[in-house]
Amino acid sequence: VFAAGMVLVAGFILIERSRRRADKAVVVDLTLFRLRSFRNGNVAVLVVSLGEFGLIFALPLFLQAVLGYSAFRTGVVLVALASGAFVAGGMAAGLAHRYGSRPVVLAGMAAEAAGLLAAIPLISSTATGWTLAGPLFLYGMGVGLATAQLTNAILVDVPLDASGQASGIQSTFRQVGSALGIAVLGTLLVVGLSNRTAAGLEGIPGLPPQARDGITTAIRSSAGTALIGLREMPGSEPVVAVVEDAFVDSARIVTGVAAGFILAGLAAAARLPRDRSRRPAGAESG
Helix, strand or coil: CHHHHHHHHHHHHHHHHHHHHCCCCCCCCHHHHHCHHHHHHHHHHHHHHHHHHHHHHHHHHHHHHCCCCCHHHHHHHHHHHHHHHHHHHHHHHHHHHHHCHHHHHHHHHHHHHHHHHHHHHHCCCCCCHHHHHHHHHHHHHHHHHHHHHHHHHHHCCCCHHHHHHHHHHHHHHHHHHHHHHHHHHHHHHHHHHHHHHHHHHCCCCCCCHHHHHHHHHHHHHCCCCHHHHHCCCCCCHHHHHHHHHHHHHHHHHHHHHHHHHHHHHHHHHCCCCCCCCCCCCCCCCC
């Protein structure tokens, strides 16, 4: 399927280039990627979305399976992230007007990465929503600063008559990044959880191989949420401890990888040109 997709993408590019040379209507104007701001900005959007949306997939699973939170309580924890985005979103436009979109985007991505890195040592089977609220709020602040202003930075050099198409392209890059992020980080979480669970169960004396295989399969197929049912089984404490440790280790790795994607996006955003239309610091308001 992947190979077929690559062939189709290559064919699409060839057709679009041919139609552009013939001065016919195109779905994607590939000449837009000659613009440094547009090219590097879309790379940043793609990579950042890998980290942002992949984490949102993994974190609720950890909160519900390991910490035993209900769906509602999990949502309450994520309010910290939304609150950070709400606060920063209101500040972003004014900061961009004063300093330009690029510095605001870079500051936002740095805050996102810092929030994720700060959360890694706090992820444990004894963590609470309050423990994670601070890093999530910082992460949300970064999202609020970076998201809208990154779109402005991408479109800054795009001709007005192509702005609609350019906006659609950057939105597509964002959606592709989010889908890939969920796939990559979700796979990393499930594979790591499954392998660590299988290895840990081998150290429990007297546990039959069939039981080990069954527990590992249940954990893998449920993305760890089978842990909730395991807790209710008599004498399951050693098994629960193994799965919790496996989930904590996997969640930490996933969070670290998400931070790595954000930092890669930060490196791409750093290559964006400076905003030439920004209002100089200290200028009088009109």
